Amino acid sequence: MRWLRFSLPGQDILRYGLLDDEDRITEIQGAPWETYAKTASRHALADVKTEVPLIPRTFYAAGLNYVKHIREYAAQTGKEINVPAQADIGYRAVNALIADGEDVIIPVGATQVEYEGELVVVIGKRARHVSKEEALQCVFGYTIGNDVSERVWQASDRTFWRCKNSDTFKPMGPWIDTEFDLSGAETVVSVNDAVTTRFDTGDMLFDIPTFISRMSQNLTLYPGDVIWMGTDGHSPHLRDGDRVRVEITGLGALQNRFVRA
Amino acid sequence: MRWLRFSLPGQDILRYGLLDDEDRITEIQGAPWETYAKTASRHALADVKTEVPLIPRTFYAAGLNYVKHIREYAAQTGKEINVPAQADIGYRAVNALIADGEDVIIPVGATQVEYEGELVVVIGKRARHVSKEEALQCVFGYTIGNDVSERVWQASDRTFWRCKNSDTFKPMGPWIDTEFDLSGAETVVSVNDAVTTRFDTGDMLFDIPTFISRMSQNLTLYPGDVIWMGTDGHSPHLRDGDRVRVEITGLGALQNRFVRA
Known part of the structure; x- marks a missing residue:
């Protein structure tokens, strides 16, 4: 699985999504390494801004x-x-x-x-x-x-x-x-x-x-x-x-x- | 002002409070360096567990x-x-x-x-x-x-x-x-x-x-x-x-x- 952290144009909110082989993103709620749930939101990779995948604790x-x-x-x-x-x-x-x-x-x-x-x-x-x-x-x-x-x-x-x-x-x-x-x-x-x-x-x-x-x-x-x-x-x-x-x-x-x- | 980060016995939630000269804590909502509001909750310093005052970003x-x-x-x-x-x-x-x-x-x-x-x-x-x-x-x-x-x-x-x-x-x-x-x-x-x-x-x-x-x-x-x-x-x-x-x-x-x- 590929986890992408992204934002939408003009919005400050950072979201996580699962990226499939056809460059489609399924938005999720939660962090990938915690409990998470898929949402109904879908985006094309070309339509989002890629963000740093995580801000590490250390x-x-x-x-x-x-x-x-x-x-x-x-x-x-x-x-x-x-x-x-x-x-x-x-x-x-x-x-x-x-x-x-x-x-x-x-x-x-x-x-x-x-x-x-x-x-x-x-x-x-x-x-x-x-x-x-x-x-x-x-x-x-x-x-x-x-x-x-x-x-x-x-x-x-x-x-x-x-x-x-x-x-x-x-x-x-x-x-x-x-x-x-x-x-x-x-x-x-x-x-x-x-x-x-x-x-x-x-x-x-x-x-x-x-x-x-x-x-x-x-x-x-x-x-x-x-x-x-x-x-x-x-x-x-x-x-x-x-x-x-x-x-x-x-x-x-x-x-x-x-x-x- | 003195800002204390603390928890209550048996609870995992971390809270910020303002400590006065008589060791009484007024709990606040928010982080000290952001917008915050005093709440009605009061505690005695002796009744709380002192936590690390903040986890630094860097x-x-x-x-x-x-x-x-x-x-x-x-x-x-x-x-x-x-x-x-x-x-x-x-x-x-x-x-x-x-x-x-x-x-x-x-x-x-x-x-x-x-x-x-x-x-x-x-x-x-x-x-x-x-x-x-x-x-x-x-x-x-x-x-x-x-x-x-x-x-x-x-x-x-x-x-x-x-x-x-x-x-x-x-x-x-x-x-x-x-x-x-x-x-x-x-x-x-x-x-x-x-x-x-x-x-x-x-x-x-x-x-x-x-x-x-x-x-x-x-x-x-x-x-x-x-x-x-x-x-x-x-x-x-x-x-x-x-x-x-x-x-x-x-x-x-x-x-x-x-x-x-």
Whole structure:
């Protein structure tokens, strides 16, 4: 099933709906991971505005989780290659979230803005002290994220507050897919319709059950939390007007234009 | 005014109320920083359970923001003294929040658990691109936080996920005070009724207007965001059964017991 969060033109109300194979939406009442009911309202995908699929309670991010990306970032910055020894989760901030189709605003002073196409895990059940074997039972579904980063600020600042969390730096969507199959999935990123990065989505240093199980030893995961799983490869520096598309096999595509402030 | 979030015994519903000088609560409808109305319901402070005053949309933390604390942490860990060059804000996670009076659970494997008594700023108005002069206009009020930290994990892990954000590691409360005056305020931390740390609350490396103004150049602050302003001095290693009290002049006191899992 594909869950879309959307609004209707001229209305502020956010709604959830189920999207079918013919791009028709059946509006529902309630949240997908709680009790919900189908309503009689139907819409065509083309007639609605796609919204961020959820505002996470906690916005987790694996960060460095694909070996090639770690090597390429080290080469680019002249820093040591620093492959994480254990699955230590990081954080991003909700102020930065935007929906599929919305513009990433390149802030004043930003000079090296790059994409990072990522698989996003959406938690559907409360989880604490779960084993790797049990971990996927608390996953509701999957979506796509673009962990936009400004590399000069990433190197200069003490935290990721503006290099990773400037407003509009976290496109997420377009929907949550509950049947996504990671095996054989590929992440393909294009800039202005030319493929610039592609990698095996599942080729992670620490896989999803490893992260969830380890996190749950010290913290409670809640429905509506998200975990961004990291990226592989390398991005060109993005320029005013660039259109970036992150596609993951079977999951869909997240598209955003980059525009100078 | 003092805003308390509370529940009644045996009931899950969270309510906001105004607390008067005689410890009586007038229940309100709505959120303090939105439109609200007083109701006819009255309660005595002693009859209610104090809850976390709010679940922030984004949970910001200044981290290193008092010079003495930075020097003492460097001395303790044998690391270089690293005084931040600019006001780069960090993050904490909402899973870790607990209320005044609730227990901090020392997790299995934790050996060096310490307190950090902090002033907490609660945002009441949306803010973007504000000057230092305008910054305090978006502040709704103030509360108290204890940024509990496990120093071995802080040194060993790639992120702060478990050293700072293990469940129960972020006591916050007991209420939000809208008239707190920082000038002359002192933060006093006691363990089992003996004072162990005291410092001038306002003796910050980067003050509140500096943080808010700088943050707002790249991100939007929203009502219900919080900013923890950092701590000074040094904490003993806390042990099973220790009672920690963080008091800030004019603001109240936050008290929590530390208990081994």
